[in-house]
Amino acid sequence: GTPPHAAFVPGASTKSLGNRLAKAPQARREQTIMQLSARRSRSMRPLPYPVRFAVLGGGSFGLALASVLGKKSIPVTILVRKEEVAEHINLHHRHPTYLSDIALAPSIRATVHPEEALRDASFIIHAVPVQYSRKFLEDIAPHVPKNTPIISTSKGIETGTLCMMQDILLETLGPNRETAYLSGPSFAREIALGLVTAVVAASESEALANEICDIMGCNYFRVFTSTDVVGVEVGGAVKNVIAIAAGMCEGLGLGTNAMAALVTRGCNEMQRLALSLGARPSTLTGLSGVGDTFGTCFGPLSRNRNLGVRLGKGERLENILGSSTEVAEGHATAFSLVQLIEKTNRAYRRELEFPIIYGVKEILEGKRTPAEGLRDLMAMPVRVEMWNL
Numbered sequence: 001g002t003p004p005h006a007a008f009v010p011g012a013s014t015k016s017l018g019n020r021l022a023k024a025p026q027a028r029r030e031q032t033i034m035q036l037s038a039r040r041s042r043s044m045r046p047l048p049y050p051v052r053f054a055v056l057g058g059g060s061f062g063l064a065l066a067s068v069l070g071k072k073s074i075p076v077t078i079l080v081r082k083e084e085v086a087e088h089i090n091l092h093h094r095h096p097t098y099l100s101d102i103a104l105a106p107s108i109r110a111t112v113h114p115e116e117a118l119r120d121a122s123f124i125i126h127a128v129p130v131q132y133s134r135k136f137l138e139d140i141a142p143h144v145p146k147n148t149p150i151i152s153t154s155k156g157i158e159t160g161t162l163c164m165m166q167d168i169l170l171e172t173l174g175p176n177r178e179t180a181y182l183s184g185p186s187f188a189r190e191i192a193l194g195l196v197t198a199v200v201a202a203s204e205s206e207a208l209a210n211e212i213c214d215i216m217g218c219n220y221f222r223v224f225t226s227t228d229v230v231g232v233e234v235g236g237a238v239k240n241v242i243a244i245a246a247g248m249c250e251g252l253g254l255g256t257n258a259m260a261a262l263v264t265r266g267c268n269e270m271q272r273l274a275l276s277l278g279a280r281p282s283t284l285t286g287l288s289g290v291g292d293t294f295g296t297c298f299g300p301l302s303r304n305r306n307l308g309v310r311l312g313k314g315e316r317l318e319n320i321l322g323s324s325t326e327v328a329e330g331h332a333t334a335f336s337l338v339q340l341i342e343k344t345n346r347a348y349r350r351e352l353e354f355p356i357i358y359g360v361k362e363i364l365e366g367k368r369t370p371a372e373g374l375r376d377l378m379a380m381p382v383r384v385e386m387w388n389l
């Protein structure tokens with residue numbers, strides 16, 4: 001039969017929330033959402049057994065997932081880099097910079113000491129950008145308990161090695177550990193506000209995926225499960241690159257038709273690459289595939305999309321990258337993806353098979369302007385729509 005968690009059941013108050021918020025100004029809308037979500041979370045029952053989470057990375061996504069757990073009264077220790085950030089979180093129950101207007105539950109603590117965060121953790125959430133993950137994990141490896149499962153949230157492909165998180169975790173922390181990969185359309189701010197979000201937890205261990213669904217899931221954070229780790233990881237990496245292209249389309253003012261065409265063709269490239277690497281087709285039509293692609297390409301909160309918008313409007317790449325402390329993973333991943341395609345795909349003209357991924361990479365390395373790149377994409381020769389799927 002259908003597992004109990006398979007139905008998408010938004011929080012009961014979502015309908016009235018929509019009515020109440022439709023006409024309110026942005027600040028009041030968010031304040032109302034916070035009040036409603038605080039009321040809703042009080043009704044969430046604590047787990048019948050003790051668990052403790054360590055969250056690696058004090059960026060907005062680590063904080064957002066900590067907030068989900070905190071609302072369920074689950075103890076969480078966030079490992080951050082700066083002492084003053086840890087002190088601020090412990091004293092004021094909010095991060096000084098990221099999502100600083102959103103209060104964190106008292107069960108959430110922060111530390112700069114890996115041994116303190118990791119000792120006795122029942123689960124570890126990894127929320128450090130892919131490009132920094134290897135070094136970060138190597139540094140803390142001696143403190144990571146041998147059997148504690150790790151739930152990775154990072155979406156991208158490592159420069160040089162072309163590894164995704166599954167390989168990075170294996171190479172830095174060793175074998176015989178259960179790991180899972182959480183992905184899907186899930187902007188940190190919306191999660192922290194208690195807005196309904198659906199994600200997928202993929203793991204080779206079905207038991208771990210089910211456990212994550214039970215422990216992390218609640219009335220507004222819906223966790224589906226999967227065993228297709230490759231599909232979930234490739235989808236998460238490719239969607240960031242498509243979002244940069246979508247942002248450029250927006251920034252150049254090319255219109256909704258062009259945007260929809262671009263994103264659809266982007267999903268086609270994602271699907272072809274993922275299938276060639278062993279993913280299941282259904283994963284690419286799911287939350288971590290087209291779901292996250294839609295969220296990131298069309299959502300105003302996306303850093304990758306915003307990078308593209310600013311490029312499309314004519315800003316210099318260095319200015320854009322230098323203006324934020326948060327990482328747009330699609331930038332480095334565009335280069336890795338092209339190398340991965342070169343390595344794994346035998347086609348004669350790969351750039352014609354993956355024109356959006358190649359096009360974004362060439363724009364990012366300055367070989368073409370966004371206007372030239374997008375014009376070339378739109379002028380691609382047409383043929384059978386799904387010719388090799």
Ligand SMILES: NC(=O)C1=CN([C@@H]2O[C@H](COP(=O)(O)OP(=O)(O)OC[C@H]3O[C@@H](n4cnc5c(N)ncnc54)[C@H](O)[C@@H]3O)[C@@H](O)[C@H]2O)C=CC1
Pocket residue numbers: 056057058059060061062079080081127128129130132136153154155156186187188189325326327329
């Ligand atoms: N922010 C979001 O809405 C979502 C983010 N993700 C993914 O989760 C991962 C983390 O995302 P964010 O928290 O937004 O990232 P972020 O860019 O804010 O970085 C997260 C944290 O990683 C650590 N970090 C950053 N650079 C580092 C470095 N050079 N060395 C060591 N540690 C470093 C810091 O603690 C930083 O606060 C990314 O891969 C992102 O794609 C996934 C879904 C949503």
Ligand SMILES: O=C(CO)COP(=O)(O)O
Pocket residue numbers: 155184185186187240243292295296301302303304305327328329
């Ligand atoms: O992965 C995300 C939403 O699911 C976040 O996207 P950005 O990294 O583009 O902000």
